[in-house]
Amino acid sequence: MIERIDGHTILIGLMAYPIRHSMSPTMHNNAFAKLGLNYAYLAFDVDNDRLPKAIDAIRTLDMRGSNISMPNKQKVIPLLDKLDPAAKMVGAVNTIVNDNGILTGYTTDGTGFMKSLDDEGLNIRGEKMTLAGAGGAGTAIAIQAALAGVKEISIFNAKDPSWENAKRNVDIINEKTDCHATLHAIEDKTDFKNEIASSYIYCDSTGVGMKPLEDMTLVEDPNWFRPDMIVFDTVYAPRTTKLMKIAQQAGVKHVFNGLGMMLEQGAEAFKLWTGKEMPVEYIRELLFSEDK
Ligand code: NAD
Numbered sequence: 001m002i003e004r005i006d007g008h009t010i011l012i013g014l015m016a017y018p019i020r021h022s023m024s025p026t027m028h029n030n031a032f033a034k035l036g037l038n039y040a041y042l043a044f045d046v047d048n049d050r051l052p053k054a055i056d057a058i059r060t061l062d063m064r065g066s067n068i069s070m071p072n073k074q075k076v077i078p079l080l081d082k083l084d085p086a087a088k089m090v091g092a093v094n095t096i097v098n099d100n101g102i103l104t105g106y107t108t109d110g111t112g113f114m115k116s117l118d119d120e121g122l123n124i125r126g127e128k129m130t131l132a133g134a135g136g137a138g139t140a141i142a143i144q145a146a147l148a149g150v151k152e153i154s155i156f157n158a159k160d161p162s163w164e165n166a167k168r169n170v171d172i173i174n175e176k177t178d179c180h181a182t183l184h185a186i187e188d189k190t191d192f193k194n195e196i197a198s199s200y201i202y203c204d205s206t207g208v209g210m211k212p213l214e215d216m217t218l219v220e221d222p223n224w225f226r227p228d229m230i231v232f233d234t235v236y237a238p239r240t241t242k243l244m245k246i247a248q249q250a251g252v253k254h255v256f257n258g259l260g261m262m263l264e265q266g267a268e269a270f271k272l273w274t275g276k277e278m279p280v281e282y283i284r285e286l287l288f289s290e291d292k
Helices: 024-036 051-060 085-090 109-119 134-150 161-177 189-198 242-249 258-274 280-291
Strands: 008-015 041-046 065-068 096-099 103-104 130-133 152-157 180-185 203-204 230-233 255-257
Touching: 008 024, 008 051, 024 041, 024 189, 024 258, 024 280, 051 103, 065 255, 085 103, 085 134, 096 258, 103 258, 109 134, 109 230, 109 258, 109 280, 130 134, 130 189, 134 161, 152 161, 152 189, 161 180, 161 189, 161 230, 230 242, 242 255, 258 280
Parallel strands: 008 041, 008 065, 130 152, 130 203, 152 180, 203 230, 230 255
Antiparallel strands: 065 096, 096 103
16 A cells, blocks of 8 residues: 555545445555556545535545545535436435546445346346335335336335435336336235336345344345345345345245445446446455355
8 A cells, every 4th residue: 555655646535424334445455456557545534514615625636536435425416516317306416526626426336236137147137126224225226227228116115214215206207217116105014015016126125134234124025026036135234134134945046135236336346437347346356255
């Protein structure tokens, strides 16, 4: 690291709060080192109050860009100069690119989700997906899947504050893409079971199953799943969630946690900043080799 940093090093940030637990600095700095790129990636504690000055600093310091995470993904939008069309549809930004003082916002969570399936040789384009959740991750996944050519998405959400967001996601997908989206109450278990039964992929983006809720899952009965389908949990701590165990009991062949998505959202941002492909397999091995 020390050998790599000099007077020409280009800085990329990560602005969120809390953020010190993030794996992104390790991921990006190792990828820069592997490719011999003169960049450095640093995490900064930035909440909503500090966000305007922090974004201005990207211009002032001529940083190449930044990742943005909670609680800033929506709040950052009015502070930028341009928005990528997908980020506009999702209504959130997780990556900023600075081109000579012009800041453009992108969202790479949804493309990371699609790419992680491509990496496994799985194609959900033209298929039906049942998706639980319509928060930050669920919105990015739904919109990007629809843009990429998924034929039908049944979105299930609790009647909580994100219900309105679920409605918005369904409307925007039906208006702006060829995908047909429908909204369902997650409390209706019969409907939930039936929609999963007619889907090629079930994706849970609710965070249920994540520590400290690791004993919970929205699908408790293995009979809801078929061996020939995909079950995807956006959670990656723990590595095997309760949902994934239920799917494994059902003999589901393709069961995934959120690590691949996390890695690929980073790779997408890496490419936006550097123009280079992140050495994804090298990083996967480096960061997650204890999972083997
Ligand atoms: P969020 O708070 O924005 O949204 C949470 C969603 O889950 C909402 O739709 C809410 O209604 C639903 N939900 C919450 N508790 C529920 C319950 N008990 N029953 C039913 N629905 C419930 O959160 P987010 O930012 O979208 O993150 C969700 C999960 O996705 C987290 O576990 C996060 O770690 C993970 N995530 C993973 C990646 C990745 O790259 N793998 C990226 C982003 C988020």
